[in-house]
Amino acid sequence: MYECPNCGGNLKYDIKSEKMKCFYCDSMFDPYEVKDKRKVEEHTENLMTGDEDGMMQVTVYTCPQCGGEIIGDENEAATFCSYCGASTMMEQRMDRAMRPVRIVPFKKTKDDCARAYKSLVSKAIFAPDYVKDPQKIESFRGIYMPYWVYDFSKKGVINYPAKHTYQRGDYEYTDHYRVTTNADIEYKGLNYDASSTFSDTLSNAIAPFDTDGSKDFTTAFMSGFYADVMDVDASVYSDDAEDAAAKHAAERIAGEQRSRKYTISKDSVASSLNLSTDKSELNMMPVWFMSYRARDVKGEDRVLYSVVNGQTGKAAADLPVDVTKYVLGSAILALPIFALFNLFLVMTPLALLVLATIIMAVCGFIMLLEANSVADWETGAEDQGLNFSRNKERLKKEGAKPKKKKKDKAPVKTEAEIKHEEIRQAAMKESQKGNRLLFWISLVVAFLLCIIRPINDAYFYIGVILTGITDCLMLIGIMKNYNRLTMRPLPQFKRKGGDDRADISKDI
Numbered sequence: 001m002y003e004c005p006n007c008g009g010n011l012k013y014d015i016k017s018e019k020m021k022c023f024y025c026d027s028m029f030d031p032y033e034v035k036d037k038r039k040v041e042e043h044t045e046n047l048m049t050g051d052e053d054g055m056m057q058v059t060v061y062t063c064p065q066c067g068g069e070i071i072g073d074e075n076e077a078a079t080f081c082s083y084c085g086a087s088t089m090m091e092q093r094m095d096r097a098m099r100p101v102r103i104v105p106f107k108k109t110k111d112d113c114a115r116a117y118k119s120l121v122s123k124a125i126f127a128p129d130y131v132k133d134p135q136k137i138e139s140f141r142g143i144y145m146p147y148w149v150y151d152f153s154k155k156g157v158i159n160y161p162a163k164h165t166y167q168r169g170d171y172e173y174t175d176h177y178r179v180t181t182n183a184d185i186e187y188k189g190l191n192y193d194a195s196s197t198f199s200d201t202l203s204n205a206i207a208p209f210d211t212d213g214s215k216d217f218t219t220a221f222m223s224g225f226y227a228d229v230m231d232v233d234a235s236v237y238s239d240d241a242e243d244a245a246a247k248h249a250a251e252r253i254a255g256e257q258r259s260r261k262y263t264i265s266k267d268s269v270a271s272s273l274n275l276s277t278d279k280s281e282l283n284m285m286p287v288w289f290m291s292y293r294a295r296d297v298k299g300e301d302r303v304l305y306s307v308v309n310g311q312t313g314k315a316a317a318d319l320p321v322d323v324t325k326y327v328l329g330s331a332i333l334a335l336p337i338f339a340l341f342n343l344f345l346v347m348t349p350l351a352l353l354v355l356a357t358i359i360m361a362v363c364g365f366i367m368l369l370e371a372n373s374v375a376d377w378e379t380g381a382e383d384q385g386l387n388f389s390r391n392k393e394r395l396k397k398e399g400a401k402p403k404k405k406k407k408d409k410a411p412v413k414t415e416a417e418i419k420h421e422e423i424r425q426a427a428m429k430e431s432q433k434g435n436r437l438l439f440w441i442s443l444v445v446a447f448l449l450c451i452i453r454p455i456n457d458a459y460f461y462i463g464v465i466l467t468g469i470t471d472c473l474m475l476i477g478i479m480k481n482y483n484r485l486t487m488r489p490l491p492q493f494k495r496k497g498g499d500d501r502a503d504i505s506k507d508i
């Protein structure tokens, strides 16, 4: 903790002034000049234990319900868990964590964050009212997220294949070239979140962070804020970062004036670059984070997250759709569209029936895709960081060291894949509830009508109404699964109960 030299009060980082501020006597100090009381102790401890540099002492809070861990201020009890949304007394312990190299301090204040969030939810007209609850907006918490930052560079000669095709008479000629270019490429600050608890979907949604705004790390910046624990190795995202840099460089090279007369494969340019990481360092990025619980259609507790980029103010949130609002809204919207169609477009009953049947088929297809996404979502298969930490846990249990790259999967079905399949089928069932039989009846009726072609239009209209009802029910089924994709299953993190770390907390 940082003590005010004037009055002994608690110093916290003040976003607006970019200084350490005493909230009792209003004194301001430079973040690099204040001294952490703890640091003196830490120094002597370092001498005693012989710990290497590059580590720092932190207060870690663990949620008794979900096992999520967050770094916080030692003299403020954490009574709320950001991961599972539980109001609970979090267990406190001292620990050591890797010291970040640089930090992007918060630029956006809590008020800025509230404004960004409000403007985001005001656009979500079908969202349930509870997302706009002012009390929830008040609960946004400033959290520094650990990020791996990669730099790439390439200076020197590269060569890649190119071709030029032209027509002469009846023949087409293709000349093949090998292009040699001098490359001078530099990428700085590609960043990926290094916390398995911070979902990739959210971190991507509020990306990017501009590392030009970063400063040399000092714990003073963290005073008054929370921080996530780094638990994902730098190797997890290095391939992604390399691919992104190479792809971008290849696009630039292929787009250059003198490249235009040739046909160039961007992939071969990218691989000719042969980029490799110059550096991967741990940085801290500012994120305003809010979480709360809500019930899903099945009455199960789920957690919803909202995040705002603390540097740029970009906001993203899990926004479910209120099915009642959606149905009403769509009906109101559909009426004028229908009226407009009637004015300008004359559709035969047969065409109408075909259209309704096509919509039905599209809905069915969306259901298939959606069920797969639901299974990805519930099992966390889409999150690289989460997968990494799970793999690490699993391998630890089996007594092996984690492999750096896990690209090729074993052909045997793993437990996770079986679970994935179960959830996928359950999601399919859920969205087909109440419309499965209707779907087949409508399909058969539509098919028969197309063959028989009755003279009386009334038969067609009956078919259209039947198919139309099925369309609506299918859309509601899709909406229900969509909502599952906006509400997260309550997280369950590793280290439940007594493990090797539990002993440390007892001493403190």
Ligand SMILES: [Zn+2]
Binding pocket: 004, 005, 006, 007, 008, 009, 022, 023, 024, 025, 026, 027
């Ligand atoms: Zn003071």
Ligand SMILES: [Zn+2]
Binding pocket: 063, 064, 065, 066, 067, 068, 081, 082, 083, 084, 085, 086
């Ligand atoms: Zn929790």
